[in-house]
Amino acid sequence: MESRHYIACWHGRLGRPRQALALHDELLLDRNAVFGEDHPPVVFSRMNICKFRGEAGDVQNALDAYRAPLPDVKRIRGEEHPNTLLVRLNIARFTWELGDPQGSLVLHKDLIEDQRRVNGADHPTVMISRYNMAMLRAELGDTAIALTELDTLLADRLTRYGNPLHPEVITTRYGRARVTAQAGDVAAAIQAIRTVLEDRARALGDQHPDTLAAASMLNDLLAM
The missing domain is CATH 1.25.40.10 (Tetratricopeptide repeat domain)
Structure with missing residues (x-):
């Protein structure tokens, strides 16, 4: 499953978000069946689906999908886990892409101090x-x-x-x-x-x- 995860991500990096989204959708089903919905790889697959959904053009649904599980990510991974910070980054990003630069800037300002403290x-x-x-x-x-x-x-x-x-x-x-x-x-x-x-x-x-x-x-x- 880890290899499938990296193959899907590389499709995204090569500018193929729809292919990446389809592969992550398939992977999520299998990870969920094996690990259960609260297992970290399952949560990470959900986040990747949100990301590539936005990059494929469905920005509003991607933003809504990021906002909905953020409490679960904080509960499972912790407030300052890199995955939690990555979700917040993408929420700020898609807020910008939906035409709210001021709101996005506020979210980035709140985020970056936590990123520096946790990640360097x-x-x-x-x-x-x-x-x-x-x-x-x-x-x-x-x-x-x-x-x-x-x-x-x-x-x-x-x-x-x-x-x-x-x-x-x-x-x-x-x-x-x-x-x-x-x-x-x-x-x-x-x-x-x-x-x-x-x-x-x-x-x-x-x-x-x-x-x-x-x-x-x-x-x-x-x-x-």
Whole structure:
């Protein structure tokens, strides 16, 4: 079952959320039959289903599905268990995707101190929260602070991963290009997103959703 879990997760990482969702649905049935509904692997499968449901486009149901079992996750895993913190991160993320950046920023602010205390300041999930908060601040109009935070995060991610083509490093550069355009420097944003597009194609493939998102952004900027 563990191998099936990793196969499903890798489908998601490769930009195939519907395939990942179908595999996690099947795995949940089998895990539930073997372990019982309160066993940690069963809870983790439920969380993965929520995640990939949102990434497949059903964001409202994903958010509702995350909120509903959060008390069970806290009871079974504990208030400060990494799984509990991951559920809170995804609740904050999908709140943002449903059009409430201010509410999402509040949730991220509440979350990140717990993440730092439990996981450490350089943990990948802490860096995800930092990225989200920078992008949220930009969306709320504070592009100068957002750019400063993204520059610091980029340096920290390069130190953490040691690879300029790591997807999280490229994502930080992608976000910085978006905020640069939002701040009015379209020429610099075009130059930055071209490099992001090339690196994503090299690291992830031409048809990965993140590569296609960078291509779409470049087209939008060139049309301005």
